[in-house]
Amino acid sequence: MDVIELAWWQLALAALLVVALAGCSVVARLGMARSLLVAAARTVIQLALVGLVLEVLFAASRLHWVALMALGMLLIAGREVMARQQRRLLGGWAFGIGTVAMFLSSFTVTVLTLTVIIGPEPWYRPQYAIPLLGMMLGNTMTGVALALDRLTDTAWRQRAVIENRLMLGQRWQEAVGDIRREAMRSGLMPTINAMAAAGVVSLPGMMTGQILAGSPPALAVKYQILVMFTITLGTGFGTLAAVAAGSRRLFDGRERLRLDRLATPRG
């Protein structure tokens, strides 16, 4: 079964409708036209560029090119995690903790999935490795960013409670325990929701894409389940590592709460 070819003029038709939506927003004075058009333009440019990169990558299929692409994706994700935090840890710790946590979880789970479960030949075959890593990183990034943001923000708000618990002789792990649990929960909630709603409320994007591309639904479902589990693993372990390292960094060697290590939010 072949995929129906999609021509650029057909995409232009869809783009025209987006422009029409922006026009409506201008007429109704909703002030959304500009950001809508910018975001639409970014989609086209970014995806076109990544398409070119993937074409080259698939043609070459060399390990070091795949590794370079993966590294680039990881660093951009790390920057994104840092940018999404209101009160980030200073001195490169926000970037460092987020990036290392994502590296440990996403890369490990992706490599494990490729070598042990899917088993393409060679194992780093970019048609499998890059999309899988992309989905892992995208979701892990959201989880890690949400968890770290919740961790630092709640610690800031509840500084007096944490310090009072320290005064009573509690260890730092105990004093920050509730906040750690809350941070873990907010990091994992999107993934748990996605698993719970899969197929009932939403048809996951990857499965939809595979079916559109002509795969039998039964195979697409199996891949989707695999991807959801690996995403959960990546997000879970990534969030766990980020919360553990982030909460440790909130205290110094004398178990003092050190909120001077957090940035003040802009604006």
Place this chain on the structure above:
Amino acid sequence: MSAHDALRLERLAIGELAGVDLTLAPGEILCLSGASGSGKSRLLRAVADLEPHGGEAWLGELAQSATPAHEWRARVMLVPAESHWWADRVGEHLAGAEPADLEALGFMPEVLDWQVSRLSSGEKQRLALLRAVGREPAALLLDEPTANLDEATTRRVEAWLTAWIRARGWPTLWVAHDPAQIERVADRHRRILDGRLEEREEGAWT
């Protein structure tokens, strides 16, 4: 846990305060007064090792810097002016509170089932004292322990606290404003003036 140890501050420095040397005998209450912003609370925080500071504190033979921080704070216990609570019910913070102590502070045993959110600031302050004392520390740091209390309750809390302090031999740093209270509870009185601790003669602070 070794009872009846002296609390000794050795060249303790934090903020404006530099080189505080002080020795508190077991069971001795030293009242600390001074204008707001003079660094009384920060001095207590330094003794409890909650803020980076210079110098050293000793509890008997135990050096602050050589003791794990949580163990030090469990022994040298700071009760802040405003207490904070993390669980929903009072009883979750006060495991094993004696009915006699609750009564001495003006509470019925049912207070343990109360929601923390329904406590008044005065009730919170008294329960925070009980919470700290119930953990069996070896020294007390009290930051205006009766700030939110009326006159009668203040007397009651003073009597209860001093009885505990004398019975257990806890060296106690007590931050206070009210000259009458200082007269009632203090063995010694120091006043913070221009970043230094100044000895006050009894009755000379009017």
